Amino acid sequence: MSRSRILRNPIAFVWWVVLVCCFLIVTISMMRLPEIPLGLQYPTTKTSKQTSEDDYLSIGKFGKMMLEMLPEDLAFTVFVPSEEAFERDLRLSSNESLVGEKMNDDTYAIMSRVLGFSAMPRRLASVNVPIDKELSYDSISGFVLYISKEEDGALTVNRVRSKRVDLRKKGSVVHIMDGVIMDAEFQQSVQPEEQD
Numbered sequence: 001m002s003r004s005r006i007l008r009n010p011i012a013f014v015w016w017v018v019l020v021c022c023f024l025i026v027t028i029s030m031m032r033l034p035e036i037p038l039g040l041q042y043p044t045t046k047t048s049k050q051t052s053e054d055d056y057l058s059i060g061k062f063g064k065m066m067l068e069m070l071p072e073d074l075a076f077t078v079f080v081p082s083e084e085a086f087e088r089d090l091r092l093s094s095n096e097s098l099v100g101e102k103m104n105d106d107t108y109a110i111m112s113r114v115l116g117f118s119a120m121p122r123r124l125a126s127v128n129v130p131i132d133k134e135l136s137y138d139s140i141s142g143f144v145l146y147i148s149k150e151e152d153g154a155l156t157v158n159r160v161r162s163k164r165v166d167l168r169k170k171g172s173v174v175h176i177m178d179g180v181i182m183d184a185e186f187q188q189s190v191q192p193e194e195q196d
Helices: 002-008 011-033 053-069 083-090 100-118 184-188
Strands: 077-081 135-138 145-150 156-157 160-169 170-178
Touching: 053 077, 053 083, 053 100, 053 160, 053 170, 077 083, 077 100, 077 160, 156 170
Parallel strands: 077 170
Antiparallel strands: 135 145, 145 156, 156 160, 160 170
């Protein structure tokens, strides 16, 4: 008796058709989602969820500065250059660049630009990157990051190899890189000028 009411009432009929279609779409979408291993923690040497004091020191002053620029309530993956990479590739020394007027103008501009290239708005631990398969994600500036994992567990992002992986800072995953991830235009702007 209720079936005949549904078929006679056009609003109830359309409502049921929409409900069934939505249910089918959700079911099919759930079947197509990739499997994510459940219960895996990020493989760090510590069992705590926060970055240890030793790991926090390996991030360095510039790395800390980059992480402080990100909102704390969102999850990010950040490929932070090592202190040596900042000095070698960007000519930034923590003793000189974080002092006075130079820090406020030049250093902050460079750091925010590097952050735009090396942070992506999702968590990506090295466990989630298959060996010898390249993944691509967009950074927060729209720069494409090509991420692969090597046999020894190190990540390579745009041909820059990691020194340490899977450090945790609040809701984000931090990987220490042995170079700076940047586009060609920015790389040319920070390279030393040729002397004639």
